Amino acid sequence: MKRKLSLFISTVLLTIILGTGFVNAVEFDIPAKSAILIDAKTGQVLYEKEAHKKLPPASITKIMTLLLAMEAIERGEASLNDMVSISKRAESMGGSQIYLSTRDRLPLKTLLKAITVASANDACVAVAEYLGGTEENFVRMMNKRARELGMVNTHFVNSTGLPAENHYTTAYDISLMARELIKYKEIRKWARIWHETIQLHDGKRSITNTNTLIKSYPGIDGLKTGHTSEAGYCLVASVERDGFRLISVVMNTASEQQRNEASARLLDYGFRVFEHKVVVKENETVKDIPIQKGKKQTVDAYTAKSLQVVVFKGTSNQLRREIKPLGKSAPISKGEKVGELIVYQGEKELGRVDLLASEDVEKANIFILFFRWLWKLILDLIGQLKK
Incomplete structure (x- = not known):
């Protein structure tokens, strides 16, 4: 009797799932103002909650900064070994930072690693100025790339995500740029680093990953945290298992623990419920x-x-x-x-x-076209006579 009841319930659930499509087919909620779960390879949306709601992204913004840098390197316009000077503006940045000085001159690789691991605002501005000439010009590059990716509900004002009027994006748009960034193996490697030291002019500086989920969720290799009082606690996470990569985005949760738990729930749901199939x-x-x-x-x-x-x-x-x-x-x-x-x-x-x-x-x-027309006409006439 129990087996029959279990089979009946499973059949009903499957019917509901297939009738409603993927998104939110299995009803559950997470404590985030906005969220999305996608398959990195296809971009299919597997879960969403207010995914097109415009919100401040905080340091999630840096995904686009990193993406532009990696794409410039891929095109040969920059190199990880390029030496980057630090401006007064970069030195003056507040928030999360590695306390760069105008006396520092660092490899681009070191700055990108500091952005990925420690969410360093000073390193972010240094990279923006190096690639764009000025941060303002780099921001124009960011918005241009966003449009190219189809991020229609995004507008960047700075390269860091520090609070600014009219600086916003959505969970869906974030997933689009995250899909592009996660393709770079260097980013995935740096995003797994928990603790490391980097060499500055006045000695070594310790950096620790702002994404504490890498300590507790198996296989996580990305991607970026964000937090301000306005944006709340945000996280873009990525995990690959047996060639199946998921990307989750949670925005505006109440605490670091809550964003970690919400991200873990989304990823668990994805791996538990879905599978990849080669259909063509x-x-x-x-x-x-x-x-x-x-x-x-x-x-x-x-x-x-x-x-x-x-x-x-x-x-x-x-x-x-x-x-x-x-x-x-x-x-x-x-x-x-x-x-x-x-x-x-x-x-x-x-x-x-x-x-x-x-x-x-x-x-x-x-002649061929004429005879085809004639043959079709004859067949149509025969068909009419048979009626």
Whole structure:
């Protein structure tokens, strides 16, 4: 009897889950004004709470500062070994800092590590000035990059996250820039450091990680804390298990303990409830995509890339695939997009992949087109006579 009851309850819950989609399908709340949980690889939102609410982010802002620095290094415009001078402005920064002096000249790597580990405002301004010329110009770069990432509810006023009017973002927008930053192995390495010393002009300086969750949550390798009286306690956390990486964002909690507990609950939920599935393989063949006015009326296509989706554990048999031809007319070149393969779970679209022509398709001449029209006309007439 108990087994039957358990099976019935499980079936009902599964039906509710599949009917409502991912976000908040399992009802629970966390003590944060705003929060989100995403799959880092696909960007799928697995949980959200007021995720588009504009809030002050405090030092979570530094994710964008770090991202611009890592992207500049990746493009060859800067190097981790570049020596950076410290300005009076950087020296004067308050809040969390490593007490830099204008007498210091440090490798860019050291400054980025100090931002990641200790949330150092003075190091942050030094990096902003080095890469942007001035912090004001660097902030323009930050806002430009935010727009490129689709962070439509974000506006930065400084590079540090220190309290400022009209400086805001959202949990969702934070997840977008966090997805980009977590790709860099150096960031993941630095974010795991608990305690380290760095060399300044007047001796060694100790730095300790502001993210105390790395001491208690297995596998955490990111990403950034934030705290001001206005912003409350915020945390962006990231963990990877068996190739499945989750990113959680919690904003405006009441205490450090509360933000840690809320983050841990989100991550636990994600790993307990969801799994990754490869639903489309790269170069997978899809036959007979219709082509208009071609010598051949169809062409085989292949998938441009693989597609992974996140689904509730045990529900991958609910996935379905739909082929959507673009209705293109010949001539068609090999490798040209001719359609899309779309993956659904229920009515919810989980992702789509471009379908590319596997060969050239020449345009049919006027005689072929005429005979096709004539043949179709004959078939239509026969069909009418049979009615």
